[in-house]
Amino acid sequence: MASKLANPNLVLRAYRGPEDHPAMNAVANAVRAFNGDAELGTVADMDNHYAHLEHADLPRDCVLVEIGDKVVAYGRASWNALANGEGQADGILNIDPAHRGIGIEELLVDHAIRRATEIIAARGQVVRTRIILFVTGNDGDQRRVAEGRGFGIVRSFAQLVRPSLDHIPEVALPPGFEIRPIDPHDPAMHRRVFDADARAFADSYGQQAPSDAEFDEFIHMPTFDPTLWRVAFHGEDIAGQVLSYMGEAPAPDGSLIGWTEAISVQPEFRRRGLARALLVASLRAVRDAGATAAGLGVDLQNPNQARALYESLGFRIVSVVHEYEAGPFEPGSVPDLPTAAPR
Numbered sequence: 001m002a003s004k005l006a007n008p009n010l011v012l013r014a015y016r017g018p019e020d021h022p023a024m025n026a027v028a029n030a031v032r033a034f035n036g037d038a039e040l041g042t043v044a045d046m047d048n049h050y051a052h053l054e055h056a057d058l059p060r061d062c063v064l065v066e067i068g069d070k071v072v073a074y075g076r077a078s079w080n081a082l083a084n085g086e087g088q089a090d091g092i093l094n095i096d097p098a099h100r101g102i103g104i105e106e107l108l109v110d111h112a113i114r115r116a117t118e119i120i121a122a123r124g125q126v127v128r129t130r131i132i133l134f135v136t137g138n139d140g141d142q143r144r145v146a147e148g149r150g151f152g153i154v155r156s157f158a159q160l161v162r163p164s165l166d167h168i169p170e171v172a173l174p175p176g177f178e179i180r181p182i183d184p185h186d187p188a189m190h191r192r193v194f195d196a197d198a199r200a201f202a203d204s205y206g207q208q209a210p211s212d213a214e215f216d217e218f219i220h221m222p223t224f225d226p227t228l229w230r231v232a233f234h235g236e237d238i239a240g241q242v243l244s245y246m247g248e249a250p251a252p253d254g255s256l257i258g259w260t261e262a263i264s265v266q267p268e269f270r271r272r273g274l275a276r277a278l279l280v281a282s283l284r285a286v287r288d289a290g291a292t293a294a295g296l297g298v299d300l301q302n303p304n305q306a307r308a309l310y311e312s313l314g315f316r317i318v319s320v321v322h323e324y325e326a327g328p329f330e331p332g333s334v335p336d337l338p339t340a341a342p343r
Contacts, residue, residue: 007103012111015062015074021046023071024064027094034097035136036319038161038251038295039259044222045248052217055079055123063111065095065104072099075108077115079123083198083207086328087124089116091133093142105145109133110339113149113326117335124334130327131335132206137320150337151324155205155301160315161257162294165287169313171280174272177240178233179281182226190219193231196238200264205299206323223248228258228289230281232274240265240274242282246289255293258286263296263306276309283313 021043029040050058056078065073073095080088091112095104116131123129133151135142173179182189198210208214218224223245231241243262251257260282265274283294296315298306329335 009067010103010107011066012107013064013066014059015064015076017058018047018050020064020071020074021050024074024094027071027073027096030096030098031094031136031139032319033252035138035321037159038253038255038257038293038318039159039247040249040252042222042248048217048220048222052213052220053078054211054213055081055119060118061115063108065107067099072096073104073108075111077112077119079119081209081211083202083204083209086128086130087120088130088132088206088327089119091116091131093133093135095139095142097139100139100141105142106340109142109145109149113335113337113339117337120329121334124329124331126331128331129329130325131337133324135322135324137322143322143324146324149326149339151326153322154325155299155323157297157321157323158300158307158317159295159297159319160307160310161318162283162314163255163316164314165258165283165291165294167314168283168287169280171273171277173232173277174274176234177269177274177277179230179278180233182229182231184226186226187219190226191215192238193226193229193241193243194218196241196266197243197262197264200240200266203267205301221245223259228282228285230278230285232278234269238266239269240278242278244282244286246286246291247295251293256291257293257295258283258289258291260286260294260296270304275306276313279309279313 025041025043025046032040062076064071075093078090080090093108120129133146194215201207225245228244232239241264242260244258244260247257286294326337
C-alpha cells in the first residue's frame with residue numbers, strides 16, 4: 001500500500017518490518033526532544049518492542065508518511081487487554097516537529113480511528129472497550145485534531161528528572177524489610193519480580209494484563225540490568241521494588257541519566273515509607289553506576305501521591321504526555337467517530 005494524499009507532497013505507505021525502525025526511531029526521537037523528554041529511544045529498543053507486540057497485524061496496524069524518500073511520521077493502532085478485563089485500542093502517532101500542521105495529523109488520527117474500529121469490531125464483542133490516543137504536551141496540532149474527532153483528555157503523564165545526584169538524603173528502610181540483591185542469571189527470580197510488579201499495579205488506571213510475551217520483552221530490553229534493581233523483601237515475600245536502568249546514551253543536555261522506574265509497593269505494605277527508602281537506595285545505585293542525573297515517569301492522577309513523593313526527593317517535571325479517549329464502548333458496539341473520507 002502506498003497512496004498520495006490531498007497534500008501532493010505526502011505519501012502514505014504500510015509498515016515493511018524492522019527495516020523501517022531506524023527512520024521511525026529518528027522521528028520518535030525528534031518528537032521526544034521537541035517535547036522536552038530527557039530519554040531518547042534506540043533502534044534496539046524498537047526492535048524488541050515490535051517483536052513482542054501481541055495481537056498485531058503490523059502491515060495493517062502501522063503506517064508511515066513520507067515526503068520524497070524521507071519518513072517524516074508514523075502511526076500505529078494496537079489492541080491491549082487490560083488487567084481489569086476491559087480492552088482498548090491504543091493509537092501511537094509520531095510526527096516530526098518540522099512537518100507539523102500540513103495535514104499529517106488528520107491523516108494519522110484518521111488511520112488510528114479506522115484501524116482501531118476494525119480491531120474493536122473483531123475483539124470487542126464480549127468486553128468493554130475504548131480508543132486511546134497519546135499526544136505530547138507540546139503538540140497543539142495533534143491535540144486540535146484529536147479533539148475535533150471526538151476525543152477528550154482523560155489522563156496526563158509526566159517525565160521527571162532529578163538534575164543532580166548530589167545530596168541524596170539518608171532514609172532507612174522501615175522495620176521488617178530487607179533489600180536483597182537480584183542475581184542477573186536467575187530467570188525464576190526475574191519472573192517473580194515481574195509478577196510482583198503486575199500485582200502491585202493490578203488496580204492502576206489503564207494497567208495492561210501481564211503476559212508471557214510482555215515478560216519476554218522485559219528480559220530482552222537492551223537496558224535490562226538486575227544489578228541496579230532495589231527489591232525489598234518482607235520475609236520471603238517481595239514487598240516493593242524499583243527496577244532501575246541506565247540510559248543508553250546521554251540525554252539531549254548531555255547528562256547521563258539513571259532511570260529509577262517501575263516503582264511499586266504491594267498494597268499490604270503501603271503507607272510505611274517503603275517507596276521513599278527504595279527510591280533513595282536506587283538513586284545511590286544509579287549514581288554509583290555512573291549516572292549524573294536520575295529520571296522517572298509518573299501518572300499525574302496517581303491516587304497515592306506519587307508525584308509529591310518524587311518532587312520531595314528533588315525530581316522536577318520536564319515533559320508531559322496526554323491520554324485522549326473516545327468511549328467507552330459497550331461489548332459488541334462499534335465506534336462511530338468522525339473522520340475525513342478515505343483517500
